[in-house]
Amino acid sequence: MxxxxxxxxxxxxxxxxxxxxxxxxxxxxxxxxxxxxxxxxxxxxxxxxxxxxxxxxxxxxxxxxxxxxxxxxxxxxxxxxxxxxxxxxxxxxxxxxxxxxxxxxxxxxxxxxxxxxxxxKRPALGSVIPGQISPYMLIDCGANAEVRPEMLEQFGMFGSVYMKNIIGIKDPKVGLANNGTEESKGTELVKSAYELMKNSDIINFFGNIEGRDIPKGICEVVVADGFTGNLILKTIEGMAESLFSTIKSAFLTNAKTKIAAMMIKKEFKELKKRMDYSEYGGAPFIxxxxxxxxxxxxxxxxxxxxxxxxxxxxxxxxxxxxxxxxxxx
Amino acid sequence: MxxxxxxxxxxxxxxxxxxxxxxxxxxxxxxxxxxxxxxxxxxxxxxxxxxxxxxxxxxxxxxxxxxxxxxxxxxxxxxxxxxxxxxxxxxxxxxxxxxxxxxxxxxxxxxxxxxxxxxxKRPALGSVIPGQISPYMLIDCGANAEVRPEMLEQFGMFGSVYMKNIIGIKDPKVGLANNGTEESKGTELVKSAYELMKNSDIINFFGNIEGRDIPKGICEVVVADGFTGNLILKTIEGMAESLFSTIKSAFLTNAKTKIAAMMIKKEFKELKKRMDYSEYGGAPFIxxxxxxxxxxxxxxxxxxxxxxxxxxxxxxxxxxxxxxxxxxx
Missing domain, CATH: 3.40.718.10 (Isopropylmalate Dehydrogenase)
Structure with a gap:
């Protein structure tokens, strides 16, 4: 090869x-x-x-x-x-x-x-993110700022096929990123995409997924347009950075906290490794x-x-x- | 009163x-x-x-x-x-x-x-979030899933006025949530909103802000449509929850890490308090x-x-x- x-x-x-x-x-x-x-x-x-x-x-x-x-x-x-x-x-x-x-x-x-x-219809950029329960793919992460409902449906399929074959997740659940879980929620675009995905034989459609549940990894594929997906992905990265930097400064407060840091060093290293995106390689353009x-x-x-x-x-x-x-x- | x-x-x-x-x-x-x-x-x-x-x-x-x-x-x-x-x-x-x-x-x-x-044109739901550098208001957080550019411009103004008068931030920087910092980035909606906001005499327009910089609080006001804003807000909440729960389990690994937890308990409590949204009350509907x-x-x-x-x-x-x-x- x-x-x-x-x-x-x-x-x-x-x-x-x-x-x-x-x-x-x-x-x-x-x-x-x-x-x-x-x-x-x-x-x-x-x-x-x-x-x-x-x-x-x-x-x-x-x-x-x-x-x-x-x-x-x-x-x-x-x-x-x-x-x-x-x-x-x-x-x-x-x-x-x-x-x-x-x-x-x-x-x-x-x-x-x-x-x-x-x-x-449109290739999409996926990103595999280490979630609390399972790694999940957020797709599209920025290739297509404006999309049509049938494109979102295809993105769900791309993510499914990728997560199944490359990451080894059986029958991945596909969620549609939305501002609420109810079927009636969201923009006209996501409402139409919801209809298409609900009736799809190809994907295992979970329904709408709210931002709160995305980082947990309750869906192994999260579908969004590239504008929203990019903002979600970068917000996740930014939050992880912000929180770790805040936690680091807490550990550096005084002699006692510095000793605490040494005592938990190994477990934190493992935790950071588990949360390291680069373990999954780069972002596939599918x-x-x-x-x-x-x-x-x-x-x-x-x-x-x-x-x-x-x-x-x-x-x-x-x-x-x-x-x-x-x-x- | x-x-x-x-x-x-x-x-x-x-x-x-x-x-x-x-x-x-x-x-x-x-x-x-x-x-x-x-x-x-x-x-x-x-x-x-x-x-x-x-x-x-x-x-x-x-x-x-x-x-x-x-x-x-x-x-x-x-x-x-x-x-x-x-x-x-x-x-x-x-x-x-x-x-x-x-x-x-x-x-x-x-x-x-x-x-x-x-x-x-449309009232909007704001949410004041404790950022790394400064608290910031994300507006709209879900009142209006679909908006027009001039509504986003008004949301920026609402956020500015609120952060100045209620949170006490002088001349708050207003960022437009986007999938890149360049002026040419984003959907037609945000590109038009960018033009309006750039030419506004009322707000202190920062330009586009990427997801990565939102949680840092580099802009004290972040403007988005209610669909995107809700997903950003909930993703921030979900990431904080996920990370703290993962960190908690690291502290519970063994006797040594449990002692470390006790040694840094006070600093973590302060950190969690600093990150506690409810300090700023609820979400104003402006x-x-x-x-x-x-x-x-x-x-x-x-x-x-x-x-x-x-x-x-x-x-x-x-x-x-x-x-x-x-x-x-």
Whole structure:
């Protein structure tokens, strides 16, 4: 299996991307095509004693930055490290693609270059989040700010298929994010989506799910439009950050609390590990012909390695075939 | 000052409502008209030795329950404890109204009975949340699932006026909840609202705010439509619950962690107090002719007392006059 990796996407590119790729090769025996500045990448690998076996470098000196408009990836920067990685996927030279670069450009590039599965109305960005009861996928997390009800229905199906095949959850419950649990709640959009999902034979529809129950993980798939989903996802991240930073300062209050911190260090480490998103890799962009994974912008080598691992699992799973069959129904 | 209190709204009604009202009278010297079953309330006050001085009871045996449709408050249950409390406000017999009853019915009843300030397009439900840097108001939290851009602009103004006058924040920054900070981000609705808010002389517009920054409190007012705002608010509540319950179980792991828990008990208690919403009272329903406060459904006596305290501050603040003047501009 060959994974295309954008060597110059993300806050810690290229070094952490390079390290993560090398880790993936040594641990999983995969082959990687890394896109980016060949001479710089070779220099970095020498300086940091990173083995380049099974890592091919596809040279380019054009990179997508946070300041670039999303469409640049298919226009003036169509030779960027991100665009090249996506083209490797589209041409069949790679089986999956990973990038930690800017989301907007990556989603647009993937949609235009890799293209949708026939019957898919809109590909959607999923995010697997560690919940209190179960991990759950929030989908869409920001690919489509405005959607139609039938798109939300498809997102529920994408999430179901993914959680079943990649995360191993049997018959995942699909909830529709809403401002109340009653069927009559919400905007016209979600009310129409509710009707469609209630009558679907494909998904195990739970009904509406309120914000309060989302982090608990009572539904293994939570469906939202990309605008709302992105706000929910980021609010979850922000709350976790805020709370841990507040708790940390409580532990640093005085000598006594510092001792308490030492005594519970191990359990807190386990707790933080359980809540670490990067365990599930990056965010899958579902509905395209090939597996496309968006790694977090702040990905370190471990996050990149996990995203590559996820790309391998996804590519070998045949879920794209399952989606194609289901959307054809 | 006279506050109308719905004696039969909320999970712990009527006892906790009665206790909270009595606390407010003794601590703040306010007069209260409590609506509900007079003989039961008198019996409860006797059994629990609750002083009824300055608490007048307006008798009714009709109550709004979770199973009632919202509109019942102005139709078949127009003699319910909730409807009566709102009517006391509308007639001028009370200066503000507090209920912990079902949100939908309360908002509908308040809008129909108390009526909007002239020029207000839609009243909105605000919620003051303790943030990491500053408390902030999320508005709208669920009164209006579908809105127009000019309504979002007004919500920003309501939040500003409230945070300035009631919470004491000078020139509050108003952020627009969005799936990215760039001006080009979001739905057509928020893009249009952005334009209006950017050009407003009334509010101190911060620009777009992402979910990640909302819980930090970098903006003292966060504006959203009621659908999105409700999901954000409840997600924040759900994350706090989930995280504290996970942390609690970490502290209960073994003898050592239990000792650690005891050592940091005081600091955690302070932290939880700092994060306790009920310190700010209930959720103000802003844009109506008189102060209407929605107390949390699970309100205990302290939460009711705080909601009454907030009603007193609001009623004495003249912010409704300020809003009337600003919407007239």
């Amino acid at each position: 060959i994974i295309a990796v954008d060597g110059y996407g993300g806050d810690y590119a290229p070094l952490e991307i390079l390290k993560g790729s090398a880790l993936a090769v040594s641990e999983m025996g995969v082959s990687i095509i890394l896109t980016g500045d060949k001479s710089e990448l070779e220099k970095l690998s020498e300086e940091n004693e990173i083995e380049l076996t099974n890592i091919e470098i596809l040279n380019t000196r054009t990179f997508i930055t946070m300041d670039d408009e999303a469409r640049s990836v298919v226009r003036e920067k169509s030779d960027s490290s991100m665009a090249l990685a996506l083209k490797l996927l589209s041409s069949g030279e790679a089986d999956a693609c990973v990038s930690a670069g800017p989301t907007g450009a990556y989603l647009m590039g993937a949609t235009m270059i890799v293209k949708r599965i026939k019957g898919v 509905g395209l012909n090939k597996p496309v994974i968006k790694a977090h912008g702040s990905s370190n080598k471990k996050a990149i390695k996990n995203a590559i691992k996820q790309a391998i699992t996804w590519s070998g799973s045949g879920i794209n075939g399952e989606i194609e069959e289901l959307v054809g129904k | 006279i506050i109308a209190v719905d004696g039969y709204g909320g999970d712990y009604a009527p006892l906790e409502i009665l206790k909270g009202s009595a606390l407010a009278v003794s601590e703040m010297g306010v007069s209260i008209i409590l609506t509900g079953d007079k003989s039961e309330l008198e019996k409860l006050s006797e059994e629990n030795e609750i002083e009824l001085t300055n608490i007048e009871i307006l008798n009714t045996r009709t109550f709004i329950t979770m199973d009632d449709e919202a509109r019942s408050v102005v139709r078949e249950k127009s003699d319910s404890s909730m409807a009566l409390a709102l009517k006391l406000l509308s007639s001028g017999e009370a200066d503000a109204c507090v209920s912990a009853g079902p949100t939908g019915a309360y908002l509908m009843g308040a809008t129909m009975i108390v009526k909007r300030i002239k020029g207000v 844009g109506l002719n008189k102060p209407v406060i929605k107390a949390h459904g699970s309100s205990n006596k302290k939460a009711i007392k705080n909601a009454i305290k907030q009603a007193i501050t609001w009623s004495g603040s003249g912010i409704n006059g300020e809003i009337e003047e600003l919407v007239g501009k």
